[in-house]
Structure formats: structure tokens, C-alpha cells
Amino acid sequence: MPLNRTTSGDRWRVRPDGPDKVTGRLPYLTDLSLPGMLHGRVLRSPYPHARIVSIRTEKAKAIPGVCAVLTSADVPGLNRFGIARPDQPVFCEDRVRFIGDAVAAVAAETEALAAYALTQIEVDYEPLPVVDDPESALSPDSVKLFEHGNVLHRSDYGCGDVEAGFAACRHIVEETYSTPRQMHTYMETEGGLFVPEPNGRLTVYAPTQHGFMDRMQLARILNRPEADIRVVSSPIGGSFGGKDELNVQPYGALLALACGRPVKLHNSRWESVRAGLKRHPMKITMKTGTDEHGRLLAHQVRIVSDAGPYSTLSAEVLNFAVEHVIGPYRFGAVKVESVSVFTNNGMSGEFRGFGGNQAIFALEGQMDRLAEKLGIDPWTFRLMNMRQPGDPGPLGQPIAQTDGARQVWEALADCRLWKEKAAAGNRSETRPPWIKTGYGAALVMHGAGLGVGIPDPAGGRLTLAGDGKIEAAFGYEEFGQGLIASLEQMLIEQFGFDAQDLRIVIGDTDAVPDSGSSTASRATSMMWQALKRLHPPFATALRKQASRALGVGMEKLVLGRGGIRDAESGSLLISYGELAKTASEPIVAETKFAYPTSPVDRVGAHYLYTYASVAVKVEVNTLTGRVKLLDQFHAVAAGPVVNPQGYLGQIEGGSGMALGFALTEDAVMDKGMYLTRNLDTYLIPTIAELSGGFEVLPIEELPEGDKHGPRGVGEIGSVGLAPAIAAAVHDAVGKRVNKLPIDPALLLEKPVFLNKAVEWR
Amino acid sequence: MIDPKLASAAETFTLQCVINKRPVSVDVPPAKRLLCILREDLHLTGTKRSCDIGRCGACMVLVDGKPVNSCLTMAYQCQGKNITTIEGLAADGALNRVQKCFLEEGGYQCGYCTPGMIVTVTALLNKNPEPSMAEIEEALSGNLCRCTGYGGIIRSVLKAAEQGGRRHAGRHESA
Numbered sequence: 001m002p003l004n005r006t007t008s009g010d011r012w013r014v015r016p017d018g019p020d021k022v023t024g025r026l027p028y029l030t031d032l033s034l035p036g037m038l039h040g041r042v043l044r045s046p047y048p049h050a051r052i053v054s055i056r057t058e059k060a061k062a063i064p065g066v067c068a069v070l071t072s073a074d075v076p077g078l079n080r081f082g083i084a085r086p087d088q089p090v091f092c093e094d095r096v097r098f099i100g101d102a103v104a105a106v107a108a109e110t111e112a113l114a115a116y117a118l119t120q121i122e123v124d125y126e127p128l129p130v131v132d133d134p135e136s137a138l139s140p141d142s143v144k145l146f147e148h149g150n151v152l153h154r155s156d157y158g159c160g161d162v163e164a165g166f167a168a169c170r171h172i173v174e175e176t177y178s179t180p181r182q183m184h185t186y187m188e189t190e191g192g193l194f195v196p197e198p199n200g201r202l203t204v205y206a207p208t209q210h211g212f213m214d215r216m217q218l219a220r221i222l223n224r225p226e227a228d229i230r231v232v233s234s235p236i237g238g239s240f241g242g243k244d245e246l247n248v249q250p251y252g253a254l255l256a257l258a259c260g261r262p263v264k265l266h267n268s269r270w271e272s273v274r275a276g277l278k279r280h281p282m283k284i285t286m287k288t289g290t291d292e293h294g295r296l297l298a299h300q301v302r303i304v305s306d307a308g309p310y311s312t313l314s315a316e317v318l319n320f321a322v323e324h325v326i327g328p329y330r331f332g333a334v335k336v337e338s339v340s341v342f343t344n345n346g347m348s349g350e351f352r353g354f355g356g357n358q359a360i361f362a363l364e365g366q367m368d369r370l371a372e373k374l375g376i377d378p379w380t381f382r383l384m385n386m387r388q389p390g391d392p393g394p395l396g397q398p399i400a401q402t403d404g405a406r407q408v409w410e411a412l413a414d415c416r417l418w419k420e421k422a423a424a425g426n427r428s429e430t431r432p433p434w435i436k437t438g439y440g441a442a443l444v445m446h447g448a449g450l451g452v453g454i455p456d457p458a459g460g461r462l463t464l465a466g467d468g469k470i471e472a473a474f475g476y477e478e479f480g481q482g483l484i485a486s487l488e489q490m491l492i493e494q495f496g497f498d499a500q501d502l503r504i505v506i507g508d509t510d511a512v513p514d515s516g517s518s519t520a521s522r523a524t525s526m527m528w529q530a531l532k533r534l535h536p537p538f539a540t541a542l543r544k545q546a547s548r549a550l551g552v553g554m555e556k557l558v559l560g561r562g563g564i565r566d567a568e569s570g571s572l573l574i575s576y577g578e579l580a581k582t583a584s585e586p587i588v589a590e591t592k593f594a595y596p597t598s599p600v601d602r603v604g605a606h607y608l609y610t611y612a613s614v615a616v617k618v619e620v621n622t623l624t625g626r627v628k629l630l631d632q633f634h635a636v637a638a639g640p641v642v643n644p645q646g647y648l649g650q651i652e653g654g655s656g657m658a659l660g661f662a663l664t665e666d667a668v669m670d671k672g673m674y675l676t677r678n679l680d681t682y683l684i685p686t687i688a689e690l691s692g693g694f695e696v697l698p699i700e701e702l703p704e705g706d707k708h709g710p711r712g713v714g715e716i717g718s719v720g721l722a723p724a725i726a727a728a729v730h731d732a733v734g735k736r737v738n739k740l741p742i743d744p745a746l747l748l749e750k751p752v753f754l755n756k757a758v759e760w761r
Numbered sequence: 762m763i764d765p766k767l768a769s770a771a772e773t774f775t776l777q778c779v780i781n782k783r784p785v786s787v788d789v790p791p792a793k794r795l796l797c798i799l800r801e802d803l804h805l806t807g808t809k810r811s812c813d814i815g816r817c818g819a820c821m822v823l824v825d826g827k828p829v830n831s832c833l834t835m836a837y838q839c840q841g842k843n844i845t846t847i848e849g850l851a852a853d854g855a856l857n858r859v860q861k862c863f864l865e866e867g868g869y870q871c872g873y874c875t876p877g878m879i880v881t882v883t884a885l886l887n888k889n890p891e892p893s894m895a896e897i898e899e900a901l902s903g904n905l906c907r908c909t910g911y912g913g914i915i916r917s918v919l920k921a922a923e924q925g926g927r928r929h930a931g932r933h934e935s936a
């Protein structure tokens with residue numbers, strides 16, 4: 001059944017954070033202000049690569065109303081940050097490596113004054129040659145960004161003998177695919193408020209996807225105990241991976257502590273573009289071959305990823321791409337080589353899909369090309385080569401088995417759009433001759449969780465608080481996905497509570513346990529698992545307390561709306577408020593565990609996967625070269641739907657981002673400089689591009705005995721659309737796309753009527 | 762770059778206008794942007810800042826009933842005007858029809874584009890209670906949303922139009 005409000009019935013709920021969002025009452029962290037607060041600004045490098053000869057701050061410091069001007073000399077702890085490998089300078093000491101590198105920061109009484117003070121900081125640079133092409137950065141005579149060279153990370157994988165495999169192939173397809181530097185483009189740019197507290201602690205109000213990670217990184221920079229820092233990190237006006245790494249936090253924290261006053265920072269869009277993360281541009285070369293029947297015999301892949309100047313999670317993204325260029329298919333032999341390269345381009349980093357988007361665009365492109373060579377229907381070709389139940393994962397690792405790949409394959413073959421495609425062949429089109437329509441499809445297998453070898457903790461806490469509220473505390477973040485709503489819905493459906501009984505606490509390191517990050521499509525799965533573990537002890541503790549208070553046997557009591565109820569009649573016996581009063585101390589249940597991983601020694605290999613199939617119909621205008629998305633179908637096999645509205649929203653929203661990835665989005669750089677600074681030249685889809693048909697079919701069924709419950713759906717919607725569009729474009733005009741966003745020039749054709757005019761003469 | 766001496770010397774004037782049905786009088790430089798006046802001087806932070814150049818619609822407010830990007834509107838242009846922000850749409854705490862539909866249909870995720878979106882839709886339906894899909898697209902093409910893919914937003918707008926008395930043909934479906 002397609003997922004929508006009607007088919008969801010009562011399970012379609014108004015989100016608890018909704019009323020404050022539709023009224024504008026919800027204070028985002030960039031909306032906060034305090035009396036007496038200062039305004040912070042960061043001075044960033046005007047050069048993509050340069051040596052810093054000297055920095056003089058005296059003039060700026062002398063301006064009345066300027067309270068602090070900080071440089072690397074003012075960092076008490078580690079002058080570096082980075083989630084996986086801290087190699088990005090908070091303030092550059094003697095060298096800048098990209099156009100967003102920070103050199104100094106100021107705090108002043110007004111924003112205008114802070115902006116002026118930046119102009120009064122004198123920095124002498126000696127420009128260095130710019131390394132802007134990852135391929136040439138690998139050559140031995142390239143200028144090196146670091147002493148150890150320009151290679152950030154390599155990841156290879158091999159299985160079987162590819163040379164022998166290719167020798168036995170009847171058909172071989174070779175192609176190089178390139179993908180754009182996509183920007184997250186969260187509507188709320190980075191920012192926050194940094195408050196030194198009277199007791200000496202520091203409160204950081206700034207969006208992030210993992211409050212405890214920020215706290216750890218800030219403690220390292222500030223050289224103070226983590227316990228002295230409180231990070232309040234939700235609500236967030238969008239993140240998509242982009243606010244996972246530190247952004248303004250180090251500057252806000254250092255300035256606030258230096259001045260002893262609250263400091264606010266809120267990036268302009270240009271500063272966000274300049275300093276922020278982007279999706280890794282990748283060049284993926286694939287050689288893939290089959291025997292005469294269409295069995296995949298050999299698959300050879302080389303990935304070159306542009307990491308920009310510092311690490312953040314580039315190595316992890318590369319590992320993910322290596323796994324996903326193999327994907328849901330059985331190959332006789334596989335050989336993957338990959339490298340993530342330091343350049344003086346903008347920072348690349350974590351972004352919804354995490355390397356899967358690039359990898360799967362290439363992999364699905366190969367499948368379509370091979371099917372064409374073989375004269376086999378491309379969808380059938382995928383089924384012929386699909387991994388079978390019991391097969392290991394892409395890296396040969398044991399995985400939690402589901403029948404997801406086949407389920408989504410069948411759902412697509414059976415969907416309205418695909419039947420329409422079959423029928424379209426014999427229907428005459430009434431459109432003008434320069435409008436061509438086409439259909440295309442893609443298959444996606446996407447890993448969730450951080451993978452083998454990376455700490456991936458989870459957990460949560462339930463408390464019957466003194467005031468009678470059932471308090472659910474989790475260390476996750478609300479960046480729009482509906483995390484609070486999903487948690488509320490699970491508590492209601494699994495425990496029988498009423499929404500009024502609940503208080504949900506997230507996004508505050510002082511108030512929540514560390515539940516790991518809200519990334520990698522993991523948060524909803526982990527909350528579900530945590531509640532499953534918490535249910536027995538918490539329910540028992542509440543019933544035991546009620547039994548004591550009421551003098552009734554525990555077996556006669558159940559949890560219900562508003563309080564403990566009679567198991568038989570359902571009538572309310574004692575409210576949670578009254579129950580709390582009878583307890584001498586709060587009733588608490590807490591759990592800690594880790595995201596399930598595959599028992600394999602391969603860093604990053606995944607254990608849980610979500611599967612999806614995507615079908616689209618597009619229209620290509622050969623006069624303008626523009627592609628219009630008319631209709632889309634998504635089947636998603638991710639286990640039970642926790643929250644229908646959230647699930648639908650994730651697939652719709654992810655797909656909207658993927659449309660930009662496919663057609664318009666690229667933060668173009670030239671010699672290390674961004675050519676696009678704002679939303680006038682960086683084009684994300686508008687409503688006009690996304691008003692076509694849309695259907696989501698969730699496949700909830702899991703194999704019997706599956707213990708893992710809902711798989712994540714946060715990323716998968718953003719992955720399959722681009723390859724499906726590329727296939728549909730080919731169907732429409734017979735041209736293969738190997739580069740995103742699709743260049744309209746590729747699709748332009750001399751209009752037929754011009755031909756006629758010429759012929760007529 | 763702003764010279765602070767010039768900036769502080771810039772004359773202020775007393776902006777008098779009506780904001781959310783209340784008379785407002787505030788001393789500001791004539792070129793101060795309405796977005797900043799709302800957020801900084803009046804602490805009406807429901808109006809959001811995102812691009813500062815009139816491209817995203819997060820800062821949308823109504824000036825004499827017309828949707829306007831407050832990041833492109835200067836103080837002197839607001840003199841004597843009647844301004845409504847997102848905070849002024851829920852008169853006496855009761856949500857307007859558009860807000861209700863966004864809430865029920867899930868026309869938001871992170872919510873950062875939502876105030877601007879709701880302001881624009883309110884203006885659209887006031888002017889044109891029965892918009893076609895093409896008219897909806899045109900009216901909302903200056904309001905960007907990065908989270909929803911516009912699915913929930915379209916459902917909310919259609920619902921609000923429908924509750925205004927019109928059954929809508931719905932979003933484009935391919936033939």
C-alpha cells in the first residue's frame with residue numbers, strides 16, 4: 001500500500017514540535033540572544049593556498065567596542081579539530097590550505113563593528129601554487145599540502161581474479177563517472193550562542209549531530225574538562241551531515257571565554273558556502289563485464305575522491321563508497337582501488353548518503369550499459385545478477401539477512417509507473433517533437449550505522465520524574481527528520497502511554513545519556529532497540545511501585561494512558577503523577593549497547609542494509625537541453641514504519657536533494673575559489689521542479705526472527721534518483737550521461753524544423 | 762566595508778508602522794533591513810534569515826498584505842505600513858487555516874523555511890482562493906525548502922485551498 005496520510009490512518013500524527021514550527025515560536029539556536037552579548041566574526045583566508053608571513057592584530061584590538069581578537073596563539077588546547085582525525089586548524093599558524101581556513105576571530109559590541117574589525121587585522125600572505133585537481137595532486141612532483149603528501153586515505157578491496165574474469169567476458173563496459181561538489185544547503189546557516197556561566201562553565205548553544213562529540217572536541221581545544229562544557233544542540237534548521245563536524249563552535253567558545261560575555265555567531269550564506277562541508281566530488285572509473293548470458297564475471301573500479309584540505313570523515317566516506325560500488329550484485333571477481341586526496345579546494349565531508357550517492361550512480365550506470373549491450377531489459381538484468389538470500393555483503397562480510405533486494409525489485413516491476421512505461425511503447429505521443437519522455441530505474445542497497453571498527457554506541461533512559469512525567473532522554477538531535485515525533489510515537493504504541501504523559505529530552509549534554517551520533521540513518525533504529533530493551537525493566541518497575549502503593553497484585557496492573565490501569569477493565573487506578581509521589585526516588589531504567597556490526601575485520605563494513613528501488617519518468621526538452629522530472633516511484637525495504645509522516649518525508653526530501661544532485665547543483669570551483677556564493681547561483685530545486693507525481697511504497701516485512709527492527713531511512717531516499725534519471729534520459733533521447741549534474745548542452749539538438757528548412761531550400 | 766564611524770554617525774529616524782496589529786515606533790537607520798529590525802530590535806525571530814539576497818523566502822512577511830522579502834526591505838520603505846509576520850498570523854493564539862493544514866499534513870520538517878512558506882501561502886490564498894497548480898508553483902517558487910522535497914508543502918497548500926471551498930485537481934500526475 002502506498003504510504004500517505006489516508007493509508008496511515010491514526011498512525012499519521014501531528015508532530016509534537018509542529019505547533020511551535022508553524023507559528024514561528026520555536027527558538028532555533030541562531031535565534032537566541034542575551035542582553036550584553038557580543039557578536040563574533042571569523043577572518044578567513046583570501047587565498048586557497050598560502051604561507052602566512054605575519055599576523056598583526058594591534059589595530060583591530062585598539063578599536064573601541066572590540067573586545068577580543070584571537071589567533072592561534074590564543075588557543076589553550078589543541079589547535080585542531082576533526083571527528084575522525086583532528087587535522088583542521090582552529091586558527092592557521094603559518095599556512096592556509098583553502099579559502100575557508102580561519103586565521104583570526106573577533107568579538108565586538110555590534111555586528112558591523114566586528115565586520116569592520118576583521119578589515120583591520122593585518123595578515124601578510126605569500127601565495128603558494130594551488131593544488132586543485134585530485135588526479136594531479138597524486139603525481140610525485142605535485143606541490144604537497146602536508147609533509148606526508150597529498151594522500152588522505154586509500155582503501156582497496158579484491159576478491160577473485162579480475163584479469164581471468166575479463167578474459168572470459170563476452171561483453172565489457174568501461175566508463176568514467178563524475179559527480180558534483182554538492183552543498184548541503186540547510187536553510188539555517190551555521191551559528192549559535194556561547195555563554196560563559198557564573199559558575200565557570202561554558203554553555204554552547206549550537207547545532208550539531210552529536211552533542212557529546214562536540215563537547216569532546218571543544219574540551220580538547222579549550223583545554224578544560226568535558227564536564228565544564230554543556231552543549232545544547234537542538235532544534236536544528238537542517239543539517240544533512242553538514243553540521244556533524246564543528247563549524248563556528250571553536251570560535252564562539254574561545255571568544256566567549258576570552259571576553260567573559262556571551263557571544264553570538266551566525267554565518268552569512270557566503271561564509272557558510274566558503275567554510276562549510278560539501279559532498280565529495282568523485283571520479284569513478286569502472287570496467288565491468290559479463291559472459292554471453294549476462295552473468296557478471298568481473299568488476300574493476302577506481303575511485304578518486306576530492307577531500308579538500310583536511311580529513312573530517314573523508315576516509316570513512318571513501319570506505320563507504322568502496323562498499324557501495326559493489327552493491328547488491330554478485331560478481332565473479334572484484335577489484336576496487338580508491339584514494340581520497342588532499343587538495344586546496346573546499347572542504348568535503350559527511351553528507352546524506354555518505355559516498356553511496358556517487359558510488360551507486362556509477363554502479364547503476366554500468367548495469368544499464370551492460371544490459372543494453374546484451375539486449376536484455378535492464379531491470380531483468382539486475383535480477384539475474386542480484387545477491388541471493390544467504391549471500392554475504394558487498395565486502396564478503398556476514399550481514400543481517402533480509403529479502404529486501406528482491407522485494408524492492410518486484411515492487412518496482414509491479415508499480416503503476418513501470419506498467420505505464422510498458423504501455424507507453426505503443427501509445428502515440430501528442431507532445432511537440434522536441435519534447436521526449438523516458439523512463440528509468442535504479443536499485444539501491446545502502447548500509448546503515450557507522451560500520452565495523454568505529455565506536456557506535458547507543459542507549460537511552462526512561463524515568464518516572466518527580467512531577468509524574470515519563471521522561472525519555474536520548475542523546476540524539478532533531479534536525480527536522482521528526483526524531484521527537486518518532487520517539488513519542490514509539491512510546492505511545494509500545495508502552496501504551498498518552499502523549500500528555502511524556503516529556504522528551506534530547507540535544508543537551510547535561511540532560512541526556514550519550515546515545516551516539518544522529519547520523520548514518522541510525523537514530524530511529526537505535527531508539528527502537530533501546531525502547532525494546534527498556535520496556536521490560538521500566539514497565540515492571542512502574543507496576544511494582546503501583547502494586548505497592550495500591551496493594552494490588554502486579555499481574556492485575558498494566559501501563560496505560562494517564563497512569564496504571566486495571567489489566568482487565570482498563571480503568572485508571574493511579575495516575576503517573578500520584579505514582580511518582582508514592583516513590584521515594586525516581587524510577588529509572590537505562591540501557592547502553594552498540595549498533596550491531598558484522599563479525600569481520602574490515603573497517604567500515606556494514607551489517608544492516610536498507611534496500612530501495614526507484615522508477616522515474618522524465619521529459620527532455622531538446623531545444624533547451626533541460627530535463628524535467630514528471631513522476632517517481634520509490635519502494636523501500638527498511639522494516640517496520642515507525643512514523644509514517646517522518647518516513648514519507650525522508651524519502652520525499654531525500655529525493656528532492658537527489659534531483660538537485662542530478663540536474664542543477666554544483667558548487668563550482670576555479671583554482672580553489674568558489675564561483676558560487678549564494679542561492680542565486682547555487683540552484684537547489686524549487687517547488688516547480690518537484691510538483692510531479694510521487695509514490696512511496698514501504699516494504700515492512702522482515703524475515704522471521706529478525707531482531708533488528710526498523711532500518712534507517714534517513715539517507716536512502718537521496719541515493720537512487722540520480723541513476724534512475726540518467727537511465728530515463730537515455731530512454732528519452734538515447735544519450736548516456738556520465739557526469740552530474742547533467743549538462744543541458746549534452747542534450748541539445750538541432751531542432752527538426754531547422755533540418756526541414758534546410759531540406760526545403 | 763562599513764566604516765563604524767560613518768555607521769554610528771548615520772542618522773536614525775523613527776520608524777512608525779503597524780506590526781502584527783500593534784503600532785510600533787523604533788529608532789533605526791533608514792537603510793536598516795526590515796529583517797534585522799524584526800529579529801534584533803523587536804525580537805520577532807519567527808522571521809528567518811537564510812540568504813540575505815531575496816532568493817529563499819525564509820524572511821517573507823506581509824507588507825500591506827503583499828508577500829515581501831524582509832531582507833530586501835529597508836526601514837524607510839516601511840514607514841506607515843501595515844506589516845504582518847508569522848507571529849501575527851495566529852491571531853489570539855488560534856492557528857490560521859494555512860498553519861493548521863501545514864500542521865496536519867506535515868508541511869514542514871526542520872521548520873526553518875516554514876514561517877516564510879506559510880506567510881507566502883496565506884498571501885496567495887487571500888488573493889486567489891482557488892489557485893491552479895501552476896499558480897501555486899509560481900507563488901511559491903521564491904520559497905526554498907531543503908528538507909521536504911515540497912511534498913508535504915504541496916499537500917498542505919492543496920488542503921488549505923480545498924478547505925477554502927475548492928476541490929483541487931492535485932499535483933501534476935503524468936498521463
Ligand code: FES
Pocket residue numbers: 809810811812813814815816817818819820821830831832833
Ligand atoms: S533571507 Fe530573505 S530571501 Fe533569503
Ligand code: FES
Pocket residue numbers: 187237238480869870871872873874875905906907908909
Ligand atoms: S522544512 Fe527544513 S527547509 Fe523546509
